[in-house]
Amino acid sequence: MGDSETDLERDAQSRKAIDASARLPVVFMMASGVFWLLFGTVLAFIASFKLHSPWFLADQAWLTFGRVRPAHLNTMIYGWASMTGIGVLLWLQARLSRVRVPLRKSLIAVGVVWNFAVLAGTVAILAGGSTSVEWLEFPPWVAAILGALFVVVMAASVLTFVRRNVEHVYVSQWYLFGAVFWFPFLYIAGNLVIHGTGASGVAEATANWWYAHNVLGIWFTPIGLAAAYYFIPKVIGRPIHSYYLSLLGFWTLALFYNWAGTHHLIGGPIPLWVQTVGIVASMMMFIPVITVAINHHMTMVGHFDKLEYSPTLRFIVFGAMSYTLVSVQGSLTALRVVNETTHFTHYTIAHAHLGMYAFVTMVLFGSMYYILPRLTGREWSSGPLIRAHFWTTGLGMVLYWVGLTIGGWIQGQMLKNPDIAFIEIVQTTLPYLWSRSFAAALMSVGHFIFAYLVGRMLYEWATDRGKDRLPPMLGGDQ
Amino acid sequence: MSDTRSHPDGPRPDDDDGRQVWLTPPESMQHSLFIAAGVLATVIASYVGLVAIPNWQVNRLEPVMLDNGETYPAERSELAQKGKDVYIDLGCVYCHSQQVRQNDFGGDLSRGWGMRSSVPLDYTREETPVLGTMRTGPDLRNIGGRQPSRQWHYLHLYNPRITSPGSTMPPFRFLFDTVPIEGRTNVPVGRVDMPEEHSVPGHYVVATDRARALVEYLLSLDHDQTLPENANRGTDPEQVDR
Amino acid sequence: MSDSLRESQESPDEGDIHEMHDPIAREFERPEDGYQPIPLTLIFLFFALVGWGGWYLGAYSGDWRVDVFYPGDRATAAAEAQKESSGGTSPEELATLGKRVYAQCAACHQQNGKGVAGNFPPLDGTEWVTGPPQTLIRILLHGLEGPIQVAGNEYNAQMPAWGGQLSDRQIAAVLTYIRSAWSNQAGPVKPAQVESLRKESADRSASWTASELKSLESGQ
Structure with a gap:
């Protein structure tokens, strides 16, 4: 792509059109996500304190612990992270494919029904309908609704990808396209085999951890x-370091990640x-x-100073570094000698x-900091x-x-x-459990601040205010 | 807004590093069909490997005859089965595991959580095994053998700190009714023997149907029977080799 | 740049230069790929890791059997069978086993043997434990109910029977353990003693009471 003035303008116009098409479905998904984030935060704090x-x-x-805890997990997974994740996925795919978001009305309907399904599932858990199968606590009928909705998301995503207007497929596209095939298969197969008659005995436990780890x-x-x-490359303005590393990383993840789940059962009757x-x-x-x-690191090298200014970059880089840390920790924890202690x-x-x-x-926070201003035309x-x-959630x-x-x-x-x-062990862990509640309080503060920022932006958008605000810089004199 | 540098996410001066192509990017990664087939193949493979095959292996296990002539694992009574539903809906699994790990892994046998370790055969009749992944509380796989007293369980559920000082288990008082003693001629079924200092004056504390079912289930958790040789062997603490 | 998209998009608001330039000022049409080669060291390391994985998979596959559960499981099966037939009965071995069995008692009597005041009597520092082993064996075989004086306090609760759950050796072991644990210093109990008392009371199904046991004790 040339950098002449007209090309730049043409690209900008195409982005504008795409963002306009993504506006309603993506904002709806993200706003719902924030609602569930707050809901899940309250449940988390109650569970932690108990x-x-x-x-x-x-x-x-x-309100007993054994119900609040799975309610927290499911609202966070299927409410906050999945809904916001779908919003990010739709927007990224449309941008990367340079086509408008398809099936917009259906997607909004998906969002509405999804909210009701998550609400019904959460109420069911609290009322005593939990299945006690970790990560699949929603009653089977709620799972059936969510499974059907996923298929619509999958259809929208596949349409976006096959209609793409770019020659070169960028690495993010592979991951997104993979995710929309992986998850519906995982969710539907997992529910059928566990809640159906497919598996019983310890085979159900292996199916459970195949599913849960793969989510x-x-x-x-x-x-x-x-x-x-x-x-990362978008904000700092340079290409991603190596296409070959992207390729290797994608296929090895596809190959290995979905076999790892049974490390949750090491030493057990398996x-x-x-x-x-x-x-x-x-x-x-x-x-x-x-x-x-x-x-990621080689792409960032020499540009770490930009963390000071861009909220997107701050959150995304924090997330990317955590990905490395959590994965290395996970690999080592799977070793029998470590697992014997930590399990x-x-x-x-x-x-x-x-x-x-x-x-x-x-990463979802970071993405929303980038996407929402473009969709609403309002700055933070x-x-x-x-x-x-950033600091309350990060430090928390x-x-x-x-x-x-x-x-x-x-x-x-x-x-x-x-x-x-x-009983001595129980007593010894108490100070650490208190430290967790303190951390949870910090993170909750962050979530309410974020909800306020999003809520204010949406309010200004809905009431046609706040158009002239300049984007906030996080640090420095600019 | 005309100054492009004024935006935190705005364009930056370009650098041209890394544009030289090392190897030609594979054509196949531009095709949706190839990527879709690839990602589906990976997840289906793991489904077959981690779900279908273990399921097939485990489903072939048959109940066995013990030395005393009983079939093992025995079918749970109806009340105990109801109790398992209570166990599931109250989410006991989030603090209590139900598995004694093999070969004294993690000290499970030394701690006395079972006289032998758990094997797949122990779970063959269970539609929803609650193996658990957390031990905020003790393992319960053999709690029925370890603590066969019904009254102990009632007290413990009513207020865990009566029987286990220092416990952090929540009280399950909503599983109990208080019934006025006055005007009753008979002692109600499921009455809890409250110690003096915890009793409710003028009232019986009575286990509800759900509490009775739950305790029945807990008492049925006893999987210490010695299995015939080669019947999905478990290890016994005296035979641990490490 | 796409043609179809340009055709389909709504015409930009010509009048609002600010709005039109905004998306340009905000971002580049990124991201793009760079094409740096993969370092050879990395490729070498990954091959080494895959090699390790293959070896580990082969070494700990347990022949893909459903009844092999931990590394070295099958290889030691024969050795285990032999050990089973010759469980030791020395006081030390019994006390070690007894400590494991005691986990079942600790729910009431607590790990420190002090019980819970008012509910579960202590085992530490009481003559019921350090006195004649026959009494203890009887309590374990058939249980105990009714009022009982322990260490100066009265208790009234049901001690369940363990004769059906525990073998002679396990009963001897746990008794040996509690008689020598904490501040207790009484002698060991032999499996043979349990065996003979079990035979003697084979047709008994009721629990003992404290007074019954006391009178048996004085008759001996």
Whole structure:
């Protein structure tokens, strides 16, 4: 593409048209996502507090820990991360394919029904309809609705991709296109085999962890990586380091990630070979992870000063670095010698949040900071508040991870020693559980700040105000 | 807005590094069919490997005859089965595992969570095995053998700190009714023997149907039976080799 | 740049120069690919990792069997069978096993043997534990109910029978353990003692009461 004035203008006009087509479905998905983020945050805080103060809200069955915890997980996964993720996916694909978002009305309908389905599923969990199958707690009928909706999203995404107006397919496209095939298959097959009569006994547990690990591995991770691959070169204004690394990273992830889930069952009543496959696949994940880390880092090198100004870049780079960290941690945790200590402890909870929060959620925040102003034509209203959002969530996450990782490791070491009474272990973990509640409070503050920023932007958009505001810079004198 | 540098995400001066092509990018990565086939192949392969094949292997396991002539695993009573539904809907699995790991892995056998480790055969009759991934509380695979007292379980559910000082388990008082003693001629079914200092004056504390079912289920959790040789062997703590 | 898109898009608002230039000022039409080669060292490292993976998969596949659960499982099966037939009965071995069995008792009597005041009697520092082993064996085989004085306090609760759950050796082991744990210093219990008392009371199904046991004790 030449850089002449007319070319630039033509590109800009095409972006404008695409953004106009994406406006309603994507904004709706993201606004719904923010609603579920707040909903899930409240549930998270209640669950966290209950772990060290069991008398807290203990008189009602619907508020017992065993219901609030899965309600938190499911609203975050299927409400916040999936809805926002679909918004990011639709927008990125339209931009990268240079076509308008197709099936716009259907997508808005999908968003509306999706919200009701997640609400119904969450109420069902709180009311006692949970299946207690981790990551699949929604009753089967809710899962059936979500599965059908996914197919519509998949159709829109495939249409976008096959109609593309670009010759060269960029790496983000592979990940997004992969995700829209992977997830519907995963969700529908997982639900059918677990809630149907397909699996029973320990085979249901292997199916469960095949599914649950892959939700992160081949649904959120591809979206997160696609966003990072898009926004990093976009914001700093240089090409991604190496096409070959992109290619290697994509296919090795596709090959290895979906075999890793059974590392959640190491040592259990599962045939050795199933555990071994999970361990080997987890270790093999070093290949895509190192590849992607090098590719992102080499693209960033010399441009780290831009982190100071761009909210998008800050959150995305935080997320991309967390991806490397969480993956390396995950590979090592799969080794039997490490797993013997960490399995069944809070260490695993810290690890899961490093993946779903420090990586996925932070990347989604970063993406929204970029996408929403383009869709609404309004700038973010406050630089200091964006900074506050970044530091509360960022520091909160670090505190969360450090506290529970250390606490979980100690818990695991004590569990291995039969001379230590169980109750002593329970008591030892208490300070770490308090530190988690403190971290959760910090992160909650960040979420409410973010919700305010999004809400204000949408309000200004709806009431036709705030058009002339200049974009906030996060730091420096500019 | 005319100054392009004024926007945090705005265009930056270009650098031309890395534009020289090292190898020709493969043509296939430009085709939607190729990518779609590739990604579907990977996920279907893992489905076959981690779901279908283990399922086929495990489903071939048959219940066995124990030395005492009983079939194992035994069918759960109807009440215990109802109790399992309570266990599932209250989400006990988020703090309690139900598996004794092999070969004293993690000290599961030394800690006494079972006289032998769990094997797939133990779960063959379970539609939803609740293996669990968290031990905020102890493993419950053999809690029925370890703690066969119904009253203990009632007290523990009513207020865990009566039986286990220092516990962080939430109380499940909503599984119990308080019934005025006055005017009753008989002692209600499921009455809990409350210790003096925890009793509710003038009232019986009575386990609801759900509490009774749940405790029945907990008491049915006892998978310490010695299995015949080669019947999906488990290890016993005295035979651990490490 | 696409033709079809240009045709289909709405015509830009000619009057608003600001709005038209805004999308240009905001961003480049990125991202693009760069084409730096993959470092050879990296390729070498990845091959090494794949090699390790292949080796590990082969070494710990357990022959892909459904009844092999941990590394070295099958290879040690024969050795295990032998060990099973010759479980040791020395006091040390019994105490080690007994400590594991005691996990089942700790739910009530607690890990430190002090019980829970008012509900579950202590095992530490009471004559019920350090006294004649026959009494203890009987309690374990058939359980105990009704009022009982332990260490100066009265308790009234049901101690379940363990005769059906635990073998002679396990009962001897756990008793050996509690008689020597904490501040207790009584002698070991032999599996043979359990075996003979089990035979003697084979037709008993009721729990013992404290007074029954006391009178049996004084008769011995």
